[in-house]
Amino acid sequence: MTKPKVLISDKMDPNAARIFEARGCDVDVITGETPEQLIARIGDYDGLAIRSSTRVTAEILEAATNLKVIGRAGIGVDNVDIPAASSKGVVVMNTPFGNSITTAEHAIALIMALARQIPAANARTQAGEWPKNDFMGVEVTGKTLGLIGAGNIGAIVASRALGLRMKVVAYDPFLTEERAIEMGVEKVDLEALIERADFITLHTPLTDETRNILSRERLERTKKGVRIVNCARGGLIDEAALKDLLDSGHVAGAALDVFAKEPAKDSPLFGTPGFICTPHLGASTTEAQVNVALQVAEQMADYLVNGGVTNALNMPSLSAEEAPKLKPYMALAEKLGSLVGQLAHGNLTRIGIEVEGAAAQLNIKPITGAVLAGLMKRYSQSVNMVNAPFLAKERGLDVREIRREREGDYQTLVRVKVDTEQGERSVAGTLFGKTQPRLVDIFGIGIEADLTGDMLYVVNEDAPGFIGSIGSLLGKNGINIGTFHLGRREAGGEAVLLLSVDQPINQDVMKQICDTPGVKVVKALSF
Structure with a gap:
C-alpha cells in the first residue's frame, strides 16, 4: 500500500515531521515557496500542513489533484479558501486549543500594558527621562471587561480577568445562558457591551458578519476613555476610525496584535498617542509553537491513515x-x-x-x-x-x-x-x-430513486398517458432522460415522478411542463 504523502510548507517544529513518519506517512518539508511553485508541486501530495504564511487559494486547490486534508497549525484559517476546499472534497483542520492559553495571556498582558501605559513609560525612561507625572494609569480591579467572542480563548480571558477582580460582560451569538453562568460572565447584546465596557477585547473569527464589528458608529458609542484590545483577527476593527477616536481622546488606548493588512509596516495608527502594537505575537510562545505543530501532525496522520477526523472545519x-x-x-x-x-x-x-x-x-x-x-x-x-x-x-x-x-x-x-x-x-x-444511498419515501409516497445530478420532480394526477406526454415533451426539447422513478398514493390519486436528466432544464421547458394537464407541482432539482 502506498504511503500518504504530506508537504509541510511553513516553518514548524521538527517533531511534526517525525510524527508523520512514525504514523506511516512520507513527508517533505519545503518552506518559502511562491504560489506558482506550490501549484506546480501540490499535485503530488495527500496532505498539506501549514501555518499562516502559506495561502491556500482556489488556484492551488485546483492543482491539488490528490489532496485530501489541509492542516493549519493554529486557530485562524483565513489563509485557506474553505469553500473551494470543500467543493474539492478536502478536509480542513485547525488546532483550536494548542495556542489558546498563549493568546489569552497575550490579551491580558495588553490590557495591563494599556492600563499602565507601560510601553511609552519604558521608552521615555530608557531615553534618560524620569516622566513619573506623565503616566497616570488606571486600575483594572472593578472595571468592566467587554468580551466579544466567548469561545475557547474568550473563556480563558474571562477566567483570568475574573481573577483580576474585573466584571466581565460577554457578547457571542452562540453563548447560552447556562454557559455564561458556568463562565461567571454576564451575557449581553453587542450594543449593551459597547456602552458599558471600560475595556473591550475581541476573540471572534473574521467572517462577513464580524468584519468591522467595531465600526466607526459603534466605536463612537463606546464609553469615553474605553481601552480596546484585539488579539484575534485583523479586520474586526475600523482602523481609520480607531485612529480618529484615539486622536480625539474618546478612546483612551488601543492595543492591536493583528491588523487588517499584514505585515503592517506603514499603518496610520503608528505613533498615535495611546496606541500599542505587537507583530501578531498571540501564539508566539515556545509551548504554543510546539503544541500546535504536534497536534496538527497527529490529526492529519490519523485522517490519512485511519480516516479519523478531529477539529475539522468543514x-x-x-x-x-x-x-x-x-x-x-x-x-x-x-x-x-x-x-x-x-x-x-x-x-x-x-x-x-x-x-x-x-x-x-x-x-x-x-x-x-x-x-x-x-x-x-x-x-x-x-x-x-x-x-x-x-x-x-x-x-x-x-x-x-x-x-x-x-x-x-x-x-x-x-x-x-x-x-x-x-x-x-x-x-x-x-x-x-x-x-x-437510495430515496424510498417522499412526502408519504413510496418511491425508490437515486438522487444524483440534475433531476425533475413532478407531482401529478395519476392518469393514463401522463408519463408518455412528459417523455415526449422533454424529447422535443432535446433533453435526454437518464432514469425514471414513479410512485403514487393510490390508483387515480396523487402521483410523483422523479427523473434524472443529462442537463439542467431551462425555464421555458419548465413552463411547458407546468402547462401539461394533470400537473400540480414541478421543481428542477440538483444534487
Whole structure:
C-alpha cells in the first residue's frame, strides 16, 4: 500500500515531521515557496500542513489533484479558501486549543500594558527621562471587561480577568445562558457591551458578519476613555476610525496584535498617542509553537491513515473506527437534506432527523451535520457540515434527533422531517448493499430513486398517458432522460415522478411542463 504523502510548507517544529513518519506517512518539508511553485508541486501530495504564511487559494486547490486534508497549525484559517476546499472534497483542520492559553495571556498582558501605559513609560525612561507625572494609569480591579467572542480563548480571558477582580460582560451569538453562568460572565447584546465596557477585547473569527464589528458608529458609542484590545483577527476593527477616536481622546488606548493588512509596516495608527502594537505575537510562545505543530501532525496522520477526523472545519469530527461505517450514511443524509431544502416552501421552523435500525447504532452527529449541510444550501452555497448547525440556529430552526432502534421495512433508514408553513414534510432513504444511498419515501409516497445530478420532480394526477406526454415533451426539447422513478398514493390519486436528466432544464421547458394537464407541482432539482 502506498504511503500518504504530506508537504509541510511553513516553518514548524521538527517533531511534526517525525510524527508523520512514525504514523506511516512520507513527508517533505519545503518552506518559502511562491504560489506558482506550490501549484506546480501540490499535485503530488495527500496532505498539506501549514501555518499562516502559506495561502491556500482556489488556484492551488485546483492543482491539488490528490489532496485530501489541509492542516493549519493554529486557530485562524483565513489563509485557506474553505469553500473551494470543500467543493474539492478536502478536509480542513485547525488546532483550536494548542495556542489558546498563549493568546489569552497575550490579551491580558495588553490590557495591563494599556492600563499602565507601560510601553511609552519604558521608552521615555530608557531615553534618560524620569516622566513619573506623565503616566497616570488606571486600575483594572472593578472595571468592566467587554468580551466579544466567548469561545475557547474568550473563556480563558474571562477566567483570568475574573481573577483580576474585573466584571466581565460577554457578547457571542452562540453563548447560552447556562454557559455564561458556568463562565461567571454576564451575557449581553453587542450594543449593551459597547456602552458599558471600560475595556473591550475581541476573540471572534473574521467572517462577513464580524468584519468591522467595531465600526466607526459603534466605536463612537463606546464609553469615553474605553481601552480596546484585539488579539484575534485583523479586520474586526475600523482602523481609520480607531485612529480618529484615539486622536480625539474618546478612546483612551488601543492595543492591536493583528491588523487588517499584514505585515503592517506603514499603518496610520503608528505613533498615535495611546496606541500599542505587537507583530501578531498571540501564539508566539515556545509551548504554543510546539503544541500546535504536534497536534496538527497527529490529526492529519490519523485522517490519512485511519480516516479519523478531529477539529475539522468543514465536516463533523468522527473517530477512525467510525469513519468507514458513517461515510455512506453521511452521503445519504446530505442528499435527503438537500432534497427537503429544495422542495419545502416558505420558512422552515423545525427539522427532525430520525435514524432507524442499523443507523440507530451509529454516531448520529455526523449524520445530522450532513442533513443540515444539504438543507442549508437553500440559503448559502458556501455552507459546510461545520457551519450548517450555526446557520440553522441563526435562522431559528429547531433541530431534533431521534433514534429508533427497531427495524421496520428496511434494515436501516434515515428520515428527515421539517415543519413548514404548509405542514410537515418528510423524506426517507436507505442504503442498498450497505453503501448506495437510495430515496424510498417522499412526502408519504413510496418511491425508490437515486438522487444524483440534475433531476425533475413532478407531482401529478395519476392518469393514463401522463408519463408518455412528459417523455415526449422533454424529447422535443432535446433533453435526454437518464432514469425514471414513479410512485403514487393510490390508483387515480396523487402521483410523483422523479427523473434524472443529462442537463439542467431551462425555464421555458419548465413552463411547458407546468402547462401539461394533470400537473400540480414541478421543481428542477440538483444534487
